Amino acid sequence: xxxxxxxxxxxxxxxxxxxxxxxxxxxxxxxxxxxxxxxxxxxxxxxxxxxxxxxxxxxxxxxxxxxxxxxxxxxxxxxxxxxxxxxxxxxxxxxxxxxxxxxxxxxxxxxxxxxxxxxxxxxxxxxxxxxxxxxxxxxxxxxx
Numbered sequence: 001x002x003x004x005x006x007x008x009x010x011x012x013x014x015x016x017x018x019x020x021x022x023x024x025x026x027x028x029x030x031x032x033x034x035x036x037x038x039x040x041x042x043x044x045x046x047x048x049x050x051x052x053x054x055x056x057x058x059x060x061x062x063x064x065x066x067x068x069x070x071x072x073x074x075x076x077x078x079x080x081x082x083x084x085x086x087x088x089x090x091x092x093x094x095x096x097x098x099x100x101x102x103x104x105x106x107x108x109x110x111x112x113x114x115x116x117x118x119x120x121x122x123x124x125x126x127x128x129x130x131x132x133x134x135x136x137x138x139x140x141x142x143x144x
Contacts, residue, residue, distance in 0.1 A: 003049065008038030008056075025071055033060030090115075094129045094143040097122060101140075110138070 015031035036059035037052045090110060098109050101122045108117045108128075119128065119140040132139035 003041065003052065005038045005041035005045075008034045008041060008052070012038065029060050029064040029067070032063040033057065088133060090130045090138060091133060092130060094127060097124050097126050097128060100124045100126075108138070108140075 012031040012034035015027040015034060019025070019027035019031065033056040037056040040047055040055050041052060093110070095108065095110050097106065097117070099107050101117060101119055104118060104121065106117050106119075106122075108115055110130075116137045117128070117140050118134070118137050120142070122128065122142065127143040128140040129143040130138050131141050
């Protein structure tokens, strides 16, 4: 069986579909490698399987190394940097306690959810400021 250039391009297309459907950026680099191997086979139709696999591997690794930095810079430029870290967006916010903090723990409604709050004992209605987050718990202190 002879490998045609479009086999590599079909593999690249399938890998791009995986890239769109699955989280992370992994299949993009493999798709670039497959596209390059297909291009090699289009230009040099007599290239052996070993050379094709070598080009696939080298281009996949090279694209991962070279494009990773660019993709991270793009990721850091979000208009909503805390979109997937709701608690981090709440640090520094002040609000009033719905329920008292007793024994160092309580609950409060903030934004669109109910949160466990950890801090010094305080009465309901006290004004507090979020100073940290630990999982789903907000660390609070009395606000001035």
